[in-house]
Amino acid sequence: MSINPIKHIVLGVVLMTMFSCNNTKKEVVAAKEAIKKEDSRPNIIFIFADDWGYGDLGVYGNTEVVTPNIDKMAAEGTRYTQFHVTSGVCSPSRASVLTGHFPARHQVHAHFAGNEVNARRNMPNYLNDSLPVYLPQTMQKAGYKTAHFGKWHLGGGGKPHGDPSAPEPKTYGYDETRVWNGNGPTWKGDQKWPTTRFMDTDTLWVQSSSKIAVDETIDFIKENKGKQPMFVNLWLKDPHTPLWPSEEQREDFKGLSPSKETYYAVLKDADFHVGRLLEFISEMGLDDNTLIIFSSDNGPAGWGPSKEAGSTAGLRGRKVDILQGGVVVPFIVKWKNHVQEGKVDSTSVLSTVDLLPTFADLAETELPKDYSIDGENITSILENKSFERTKPLFWEWRFPKVKTDHWAEGAVRDGDWKLLFNEDINKVELYNISKDPFEKNNVAESNKQVVSELKGLWNDWKKELPK
Numbered sequence: 001m002s003i004n005p006i007k008h009i010v011l012g013v014v015l016m017t018m019f020s021c022n023n024t025k026k027e028v029v030a031a032k033e034a035i036k037k038e039d040s041r042p043n044i045i046f047i048f049a050d051d052w053g054y055g056d057l058g059v060y061g062n063t064e065v066v067t068p069n070i071d072k073m074a075a076e077g078t079r080y081t082q083f084h085v086t087s088g089v090c091s092p093s094r095a096s097v098l099t100g101h102f103p104a105r106h107q108v109h110a111h112f113a114g115n116e117v118n119a120r121r122n123m124p125n126y127l128n129d130s131l132p133v134y135l136p137q138t139m140q141k142a143g144y145k146t147a148h149f150g151k152w153h154l155g156g157g158g159k160p161h162g163d164p165s166a167p168e169p170k171t172y173g174y175d176e177t178r179v180w181n182g183n184g185p186t187w188k189g190d191q192k193w194p195t196t197r198f199m200d201t202d203t204l205w206v207q208s209s210s211k212i213a214v215d216e217t218i219d220f221i222k223e224n225k226g227k228q229p230m231f232v233n234l235w236l237k238d239p240h241t242p243l244w245p246s247e248e249q250r251e252d253f254k255g256l257s258p259s260k261e262t263y264y265a266v267l268k269d270a271d272f273h274v275g276r277l278l279e280f281i282s283e284m285g286l287d288d289n290t291l292i293i294f295s296s297d298n299g300p301a302g303w304g305p306s307k308e309a310g311s312t313a314g315l316r317g318r319k320v321d322i323l324q325g326g327v328v329v330p331f332i333v334k335w336k337n338h339v340q341e342g343k344v345d346s347t348s349v350l351s352t353v354d355l356l357p358t359f360a361d362l363a364e365t366e367l368p369k370d371y372s373i374d375g376e377n378i379t380s381i382l383e384n385k386s387f388e389r390t391k392p393l394f395w396e397w398r399f400p401k402v403k404t405d406h407w408a409e410g411a412v413r414d415g416d417w418k419l420l421f422n423e424d425i426n427k428v429e430l431y432n433i434s435k436d437p438f439e440k441n442n443v444a445e446s447n448k449q450v451v452s453e454l455k456g457l458w459n460d461w462k463k464e465l466p467k
Helices: 005-019 025-037 068-075 090-099 115-120 135-141 203-224 247-253 258-283 305-309 352-362 379-383 448-463
Strands: 043-049 078-080 145-151 176-180 186-188 191-193 230-235 290-296 331-334 343-345 393-396 410-414 417-422 427-432
Touching: 043 090, 043 258, 043 352, 068 258, 068 290, 068 331, 090 135, 090 352, 135 145, 135 230, 135 352, 145 203, 176 186, 176 203, 186 203, 203 230, 203 258, 247 258, 258 290, 258 305, 352 379, 393 448, 410 448, 417 448, 427 448
Parallel strands: 043 230, 043 290, 078 343, 145 176, 145 230
Antiparallel strands: 078 331, 186 191, 290 331, 393 410, 410 417, 417 427
């Protein structure tokens, strides 16, 4: 990473003072304290939307949605076209952010539901809370003030779909939390609420979810600015169902189909509140030292308003699928005077498992040597270099519906090649993603050696997983 000139100037003062005939121990201690207080590590804000498709932004080619603020964020930073989540559904995707692992390592095979459903899926009722490493805990131990505002969905959240005994998000290393789909403080309507609630029938909350999560983030930044670096997971609900935008939120999209009117109204509202946050960070003078990332947990749903209105920009498949449309999502990075403005990176192959080692590096802390990370440190992209992946990416889906795009039970990508397969129906597809990002030309038959090699990687990885 780049060298901080201020820190080195202060260090020079320390050395000069130490060798001055007039120096005192008090002066040396004071100078060392000045170094300590000059903390140039960046604040990090990770905005993780819910079911926001690859094509659901103007900057990714959509001509009907209205997303000027996130589009502006992309113009002031770099957007990526090959960022992958680790599942086509919510909880597994989110688990990999916190652990740096593919979710199957922790038996998170689908979204956390009621305990009986979890048991049928061979899943626990919440993300393992006894690992030696979690992303927020790592940042907290490194001296960051940590927070999680918005969706959780890694256990808890009120009956009938969440275990009341699941640990609160604070257990994983957060100083402050206020969440839904998780235990602990939440909201009722647009007001703060002290305890867990099941919220999906709360119309006012549904309409206000982006606003109140951003409000909480702004308040957290106000309170902690200048005290220590901050790490915030801001995980939006939108545009996940239920979608009940107000008449005012719908106004710009009257005349479109009911599905588009509803879906685009929600996207625009979320974009507006992300814009409020970006503007606040700039007004507070934090632009130069705040890394902001926008992404999504999986592709757009194939039901409800998003079935018609949600877009993958032509990528095959949607939410639930481990085809590209289910696992390739928007990824926009802004860091003023660090990340190149207006750049599009179409070569770096990135994943949510990369976030933990990358953020740990930015926090200048080391992970335990015996904690094996599935991801890679991608800080090179913050220095405007392309990242060349050395580790394969894996996906599993244990609930295939073979007459749809949900047919694949496993997938592996290594280099440009991506293999999808379902052994029960003897189906295999192979794509060169760099040449065929839309997965249209299955070349498995003419590349049997590649199929064999990728299947070998899959089998070796599968042996490492719990039964």
